[in-house]
């Protein structure tokens with residue numbers, strides 16, 4: 192057990208309401224000195240609000256905090272910063288037209304007798320950069336010219352410049368490439384070694400494992416679980432994902448991942464040594480009716496490109512695709528659609544739905560009869576209602592624009608649209624990203640039901656627990672290469688991570 196002296200930050204009974212919304216209903220959090228503490232929870236759990244209380248942006252309604260055993264109640268963000276609490280925001284808060292150096296020192300230029308001491312300033316900036324392991328950043332680079340990963344490091348450097356004791360990172364990797372993420376993790380390791388406490392907000396369990404030693408799960412504004420993050424290979428490492436998911440969701444895993452019995456049948460989609468312009472590289476797989484085949488891998492491994500090549504959105508350089516017995520060397524999306532294939536893309540706002548159109552229009556859009564105006568309004572609304580019931584979709588009326596719905600409901604509409612067209616082979620790219628637990632469970636349930644009706648589903652996801660929770664088989668993609676599909680029971684989170692991060696040969 193950590194002795195009190197090792198606790199850097201203590202939060203007790205923190206409450207915060209926004210009008211009727213009880214965003215924080217009494218949260219306790221202990222953060223050790225020189226450690227990385229993961230704060231985990233679904234959207235809306237209260238993570239950002241808690242951190243805004245910590246960083247002085249919100250005043251709590253109740254509760255108390257101590258920082259290195261001294262009472263801590265910041266009057267605002269500047270006060271928090273003076274006390275050594277720095278926040279790295281989800282949306283970067285830098286001034287893009289200024290240089291790296293100007294951004295780092297903004298608001299706290301070292302001055303002697305009211306005059307800014309340029310040499311001292313440059314020295315301090317270089318020191319802050321050196322503490323990050325000298326990333327390829329120059330103090331005079333303009334922030335606007337930097338890629339997102341480096342911009343983020345400038346923010347971290349800015350925090351260090353103020354001698355932060357606690358650095359909060361709110362979902363810092365959401366817009367970073369895998370290489371940038373890995374570099375950020377190295378920087379975090381370095382901060383920890385220097386005795387800085389990092390609070391790391393994420394719901395990516397594999398990232399939490401990589402970077403954190405302790406974790407707390409928030410749900411509905413309360414801390415519902417906490418503990419040590421098990422080391423890789425520890426006996427509880429494989430169940431860590433399930434433990435965290437159950438805590439985040441507040442339901443047992445079998446309620447999160449409902450099992451709908453289904454039986455794989457004959458092969459309906461076969462791809463043979465398929466290569467795209469860059470990715471994938473000679474990918475092969477066979478997907479059966481009544482099967483959910485998962486594809487795991489890191490962001491950038493080529494999974495989206497694989498789906499796009501199969502569906503004809505990207506050119507096929509080499510290889511063949513065989514759908515329902517017909518083989519070709521690539522075909523455009525309209526042919527795939529006719530062959531009974533549908534794609535639910537990652538970017539539903541851009542490719543999946545017409546956000547300005549009604550729910551009913553979105554469902555029936557691009558169905559030939561509807562395009563000719565043959566489907567009557569009442570037929571259409573009836574079809575929409577029937578689908579909505581099956582998906583537990585909640586909306587006021589069929590004429591409501593899709594753009595007004597929650598992300599989860601939008602995703603269900605995109606799915607319903609594929610069902611309405613009676614698609615046989617479904618390609619899903621991260622279908623549950625950014626939606627709440629309840630909507631996720633509905634989507635898993637539906638996937639199971641589709642498989643039970645003989646549909647074939649290719650399921651790309653970065654969220655390992657859901658792959659392990661719903662797939663019959665899983666294959667791992669790494670740097671454009673697709674590994675063999677193995678029964679899900681042969682995989683664990685750690686073996687999937689290992690396969691995803693190993694360098695593929697061939």
Ligand SMILES: Nc1ncnc2c1ncn2[C@@H]1O[C@H](COP(=O)(O)OP(=O)(O)O)[C@@H](O)[C@H]1O
Pocket residue numbers: 209212213214232233234235236237238239240241
């Ligand atoms: N400024 C605000 N005004 C009103 N409601 C808010 C505000 N900030 C957060 N909330 C609400 O508080 C709850 C927790 O939100 P948040 O802390 O952002 O969660 P998380 O970061 O875990 O996704 C949500 O219901 C959210 O809608």
Ligand SMILES: [Mg+2]
Pocket residue numbers: 238239240361
């Ligand atoms: Mg948040």
